[in-house]
Amino acid sequence: MSYLELTNIHKAFGTSVAVENFNLSVEQGEFISFLGPSGCGKTTTLRMIAGFEIPTSGYITINSNDLTYLPPNKRNVGMVFQSYALFPNMTVAENIGYGLKIAGKNKSEIATRVEEMLALIHLEDYGKRYPFQLSGGQQQRVALARALAFQPQVLLLDEPLSALDAKIRVELRMEIRRIQQTLGITTIYVTHDQEEALSLSDRIVVMSQGKMEQVGTPSEIYNFPATEFVAKFVGQINLIPVDAHEPEEGLVKVGSQVVRTAKYEILDNKPLRLAVRPEELNPGHLDGANNLSGKVDSITYLGSIVRIRVDVEGHPFSLDVFNERKLNMPVVGEQFQVNFPVDACWIL
Amino acid sequence: MDQTLPPPVVPAKKSIWERLSETNWIGLVPFFAFIFFFLLLPSSNLLLKSFQDFNGNFTLSNYAVMQNPYVIKAYSVSLRVSVITSVVGGVFGFFVAYAIVLGNTPKWMRNFLMTFSGLAANFGGVPLAFSYIATLGRTGFVTAILKSICYPDPTGAQVCPFNPYDNGFNLYSMTGLVLAYTYFQFPLMVLTITPALEGLKKEWREASANLGASPWQYWRDVALPILAPSILGATLLLFGSAFGAYATAYALTGGSIYLITILIAQQIRGDVLNNPYEGYALAVGMIVIMGITILAYNVLQRRTSRWLKS
Numbered sequence: 001m002s003y004l005e006l007t008n009i010h011k012a013f014g015t016s017v018a019v020e021n022f023n024l025s026v027e028q029g030e031f032i033s034f035l036g037p038s039g040c041g042k043t044t045t046l047r048m049i050a051g052f053e054i055p056t057s058g059y060i061t062i063n064s065n066d067l068t069y070l071p072p073n074k075r076n077v078g079m080v081f082q083s084y085a086l087f088p089n090m091t092v093a094e095n096i097g098y099g100l101k102i103a104g105k106n107k108s109e110i111a112t113r114v115e116e117m118l119a120l121i122h123l124e125d126y127g128k129r130y131p132f133q134l135s136g137g138q139q140q141r142v143a144l145a146r147a148l149a150f151q152p153q154v155l156l157l158d159e160p161l162s163a164l165d166a167k168i169r170v171e172l173r174m175e176i177r178r179i180q181q182t183l184g185i186t187t188i189y190v191t192h193d194q195e196e197a198l199s200l201s202d203r204i205v206v207m208s209q210g211k212m213e214q215v216g217t218p219s220e221i222y223n224f225p226a227t228e229f230v231a232k233f234v235g236q237i238n239l240i241p242v243d244a245h246e247p248e249e250g251l252v253k254v255g256s257q258v259v260r261t262a263k264y265e266i267l268d269n270k271p272l273r274l275a276v277r278p279e280e281l282n283p284g285h286l287d288g289a290n291n292l293s294g295k296v297d298s299i300t301y302l303g304s305i306v307r308i309r310v311d312v313e314g315h316p317f318s319l320d321v322f323n324e325r326k327l328n329m330p331v332v333g334e335q336f337q338v339n340f341p342v343d344a345c346w347i348l
Numbered sequence: 349m350d351q352t353l354p355p356p357v358v359p360a361k362k363s364i365w366e367r368l369s370e371t372n373w374i375g376l377v378p379f380f381a382f383i384f385f386f387l388l389l390p391s392s393n394l395l396l397k398s399f400q401d402f403n404g405n406f407t408l409s410n411y412a413v414m415q416n417p418y419v420i421k422a423y424s425v426s427l428r429v430s431v432i433t434s435v436v437g438g439v440f441g442f443f444v445a446y447a448i449v450l451g452n453t454p455k456w457m458r459n460f461l462m463t464f465s466g467l468a469a470n471f472g473g474v475p476l477a478f479s480y481i482a483t484l485g486r487t488g489f490v491t492a493i494l495k496s497i498c499y500p501d502p503t504g505a506q507v508c509p510f511n512p513y514d515n516g517f518n519l520y521s522m523t524g525l526v527l528a529y530t531y532f533q534f535p536l537m538v539l540t541i542t543p544a545l546e547g548l549k550k551e552w553r554e555a556s557a558n559l560g561a562s563p564w565q566y567w568r569d570v571a572l573p574i575l576a577p578s579i580l581g582a583t584l585l586l587f588g589s590a591f592g593a594y595a596t597a598y599a600l601t602g603g604s605i606y607l608i609t610i611l612i613a614q615q616i617r618g619d620v621l622n623n624p625y626e627g628y629a630l631a632v633g634m635i636v637i638m639g640i641t642i643l644a645y646n647v648l649q650r651r652t653s654r655w656l657k658s
Contacts, residue, residue: 050558052557071557074560085549088574089573
């Protein structure tokens with residue numbers, strides 16, 4: 001049995017179903033992200049682990065102990081909130097030591113642990129400050145230290161970086177990963193930011209409309225999305241309606257042009273879509289690869305990347321190329337050839 | 349050498365909206381005029397006259413009245429009534445506000461309670477006193493109903509044990525005064541403390557529970573310390589409101605309870621006592637007490653807003 005188990009979890013608010021048939025096994029020390037758009041049930045699932053919501057059915061165990069109906073203050077689970085939720089009437093040190101104080105630890109033990117935690121988050125000199133005297137990033141680090149100080153069994157983070165600006169977000173997510181690996185604590189991280197999920201996690205649970213769409217490593221999720229939702233939600237993707245040509249040979253038609261992919265099946269007249277990531281497409285013709293010909297529709301500069309949109313017989317393909325000063329850019333409206341490896345595309 | 353000078357900088361012409369927004373402060377003129385004519389001017393006049401005798405000469409003798417046992421008693425009764433009603437109204441009002449904000453009260457009930465509080469907090473004076481007399485006075489209709497509840501005792505004689513006046517209650521006493529004051533004090537507390545209760549973040553409660561705290565520990569360690577300045581500030585406001593009340597007490601007790609406001613009125617009106625200058629000195633004493641109250645309120649409010657500005 002895994003360290004944290006969520007078995008057949010179902011949660012409804014009245015007639016509205018928030019989480020449906022959720023099953024997940026998490027190993028000790030693993031970093032799992034729940035990734036999905038707003039309202040997909042990821043925060044509700046996290047709140048059920050924390051005890052702020054009770055599942056309508058199903059059960060949750062940590063280390064083989066059933067805590068489905070245990071009140072939040074008896075679970076020994078640390079949580080970091082999006083809005084930091086630091087107690088404004090307490091100093092940084094008092095905030096960090098609060099869980100230990102509640103647990104009845106003596107003052108010297110609390111002081112030692114608070115010092116350790118302050119060192120862990122690199123805020124050694126901030127113990128006597130109040131939350132309003134800290135920046136957003138510092139407040140969130142204190143919230144993290146507070147959630148870890150009483151040595152919880154599992155750490156839960158509910159979109160902890162959403163309220164911070166982009167630069168701090170990147171710094172802090174590396175900090176979170178470093179601390180998680182240092183302590184080896186089992187962590188569940190809720191986010192709608194695919195970059196955060198991909199860069200932090202051992203495994204990602206992609207959710208949509210209360211259901212699990214796919215569970216896998218960042219590489220599996222990105223490179224082998226199981227559903228159209230995952231393919232669209234994680235990263236950019238070209239999803240092009242195609243006609244079946246020779247399923248056994250893995251051939252499809254984009255307009256009049258033939259593309260080879262893995263062999264596929266036609267199920268219940270379900271429309272076929274060819275999926276290929278923009279970074280897999282290259283300009284020019286390449287023997288042995290799939291080659292398509294079209295017209296340049298638009299060119300968009302995205303900093304380090306330039307996205308070229310090519311119209312292939314009415315089907316828009318985006319391709320990403322690295323932005324180099326010497327790059328010879330095509331002109332909008334001119335004929336353009338693209339190629340991509342056979343194993344870089346698949347049928348959804 | 350040819351030198352092209354940059355064109356002179358011409359200030360951009362301001363739009364009519366920009367010019368209007370610069371004069372928005374004009375809207376405050378009626379307020380400051382009101383404060384000047386009805387607060388600062390009378391208060392200064394009061395202060396000046398408290399240092400004058402009947403002939404307009406400077407004197408400190410008006411303040412000697414502070415040593416008069418009646419005056420000391422009047423201040424003490426006023427303070428006692430104010431403290432009791434502010435604490436009773438404060439506690440009662442806090443729990444009503446708690447029920448409104450955190451008690452899952454239906455929306456229609458919240459709206460009703462807030463509207464009622466807005467009205468009741470301003471329903472003082474003679475109408476309040478008469479409504480109490482009409483309900484709980486010796487011949488009030490609630491008293492009459494309670495009086496009429498009679499039944500035979502084991503010996504067959506009729507007993508009417510619910511007459512409040514047979515059980516020690518008297519509307520025209522300190523008890524009645526506290527009851528009447530509480531009527532406008534607790535809604536004032538509801539109005540003042542509701543925003544503070546609404547400011548308590550749900551995440552604080554959840555974070556404390558997550559750290560192992562029970563609901564009681566959350567209230568003791570987090571919610572009450574955060575609310576304390578607001579609760580104390582609101583209670584001080586109630587104190588000030590009760591301390592300055594006159595009409596309710598006078599209409600209810602007819603001056604039989606010696607409040608400082610009633611004593612001042614007697615001094616200035618001249619039908620019972622007649623030394624308006626001593627009355628002015630007593631009023632200055634009240635202003636000092638009210639000033640301290642307002643100062644304390646401001647200090648406490650500033651402390652809360654400092655905590656909550658993050």
